[in-house]
Amino acid sequence: MKKKFNFAFFDEGSKREIRRSILKAIAIPGYQVPFASREMPVARGWGTGGIQLTLSCIGQKDVVKVIDQGSDESVNAISIKKLITDTTDVEITTSTTDATIIQSRHRVPEEELNENQIIVLQVPTPEPLRDYEPSETKTKILHGEKEYTGAKLLLFEQIMKYNTMATGADHPVEVNNRYVMAPSPIPKFDNPKLNESKATILLGAGREKKIYAVPPYTKVISLDFEDVPFEVENFKGKSCSHCGASHVYLDEIIDQESGSVSYQCNDTSYCLKRRNGEIQ
Structure with missing residues (x-):
């Protein structure tokens, strides 16, 4: 007999708690909001943060698209789609334009998104300052003081070594002229799509227990230098x-x-x- 789940797997209290964190993240673009990450019936590293956001936002009339590295048919994408259909019975699509919620691992679709869509990005490492500051307490202070010299220094070191900014993916961005944010490991090619996006962008890190967001029509600029501008692939x-x-x-x-x-x-x-x- 098929096991019965609550709609979208979580109990209603859990979904409300996650949605409150989402609303706070939208109100403070780029700010990492801690949340009580739930245990999921998939292994950590398979996008549990993104799945929790999707399952907390999803409604009976939603149409969901799931992609992994641009593919609708990868093992990761198929497994997530199965979890969604088993617990919600909502419609699944491969069409970007037909979807109301797009859950993605490491890509932003090529087709332009619209105001009625939410894109959920899975994030392994939400802290853009982690490579040079291991302390969570200190990174919070740096964000509070808008002290992002270290993030620029890492890019400068790449230029000194390789004569270019060598970030192939997850190139840090500044959101709304305030917070520096990790855009998830999307290729640099996708960074410009975040700027003034019509869709709501939600980012979830299950293992790190963080949610952050970019509301529609928000300025998102990739970090660079006057003499070495940001360039995509x-x-x-x-x-x-x-x-x-x-x-x-x-x-x-x-x-x-x-x-x-x-x-x-x-x-x-x-x-x-x-x-x-x-x-x-």
Whole structure:
């Protein structure tokens, strides 16, 4: 017999507590709000923070999309979708535009989001100052004093070593001219999508027990220097071998036999829509 769960797995009190933390996070963009992270029927590291946000926000009429590294069909994405459908019976979609809630591990979809959507990003390490300050107490003081010299220093050290800012993902951002925030390990290519986003962006770290958010139409700027500006990954001269897109984040595919290199869209739903003529 199929086991019965409360709608969206959690009891109503737990969902209310998490939603209160979400509201505080939205009210103070970029600020890390502590919350009582619940135990989940999936292993930590599989996005338990994001799942808790999704299950606390979800309603009977929502349509949910889950992606992992741009794919709708990875093991992580399928497992999360199964948990959601087993406990809510809400509609699941692969279409970015049809979804009201998008849970994502390490990507922001290529299609522009709208005001009626929530994107939930899974976060392993929410503290952008952790690489140079191990003390949680001290990082709170640094955030309170808006002292982010250390974050800039780490980028400066990369420039000295590699002649560029070598952050491939999780490049820190300043939110609403106030807090420096870890945007989750999304590629630098996706950082500009956070700026003035029409959708509400929620970020959850289950293991670290933190929730933070970027409300719609909020200024989000990637940290850089006047003489070394922030730059996203460069795919100039490359295009998807399936749909021909050249203005999206691409995966490099190496043929093991011939050694030839090709590229394809990381966002599988976007690629399929282009091939079907649904978008240009």
